[in-house]
Amino acid sequence: MSAPLPTHIGNARARRTTLIVCAGFALFMLGAAFAAVPLYTMFCKLTGFDGTPMVRSTPASETLERTVTIRFDTNVAPGIDWSFTPERREITARIGETQTLFFRVKNEGSRSATGVATYNVQPDQAGAFFVKMKCFCFDDQRLAPGETMDFPVVFYVDPALAKDRNFDGLGSITLSYTYFASRNGKPLAAAESKPNL
Known part of the structure; x- marks a missing residue:
């Protein structure tokens, strides 16, 4: 059975994991924001949604x-x-x-x-x-x-x-x-x- 990690090492890993998850989420949201307009335009052109011929x-x-x-x-x-x-x-x-x-x-x-x-x-x-x-x-x-x-x-x-x-x-x-x-x-x-x- 392995010995538990010292508290400061466990806290550092948790902070790093949280930081990586938050940064990944921020990058995902930034990419979604840039993709939203062209995807919406393409959707409207394909379906005629929102009065688009x-x-x-x-x-x-x-x-x-x-x-x-x-x-x-x-x-x-x-x-x-x-x-x-x-x-x-x-x-x-x-x-x-x-x-x-x-x-x-x-x-x-x-x-x-x-x-x-x-x-x-x-x-x-x-x-x-x-x-x-x-x-x-x-x-x-x-x-x-x-x-x-x-x-x-x-x-x-x-x-x-x-x-x-x-x-x-x-x-x-x-x-x-x-x-x-x-x-x-x-x-x-x-x-x-x-x-x-």
């Missing part, structure tokens, strides 16, 4: 007679001097029918600027059925002073929406965009987007 490269397998009105809302965040409007504020489309709509963006400022559009769908639950095939919002856009560009979005409403009883009375969906100053595809806060003098 789905992204697919192929058209719907069928087009239904049922129609839905699609409304377009455009905004520009502080920090980027752009104007931003859809060619039409709303359209009526058959469910499953591929649609293309253009948005006009103009740099009203005196400097070149790069922007990225964030987007969502209302009502939130309809995001799982709003499918984008092509969108200017997937990439940064750079405009010279006074430059105007027309950017398309190609989309459809998934026919699966018509099979979901929760959407029996749904008559309209709103697709909302907000342009932000950006760097490497990420929106910048208004304070970060101001030029250094």
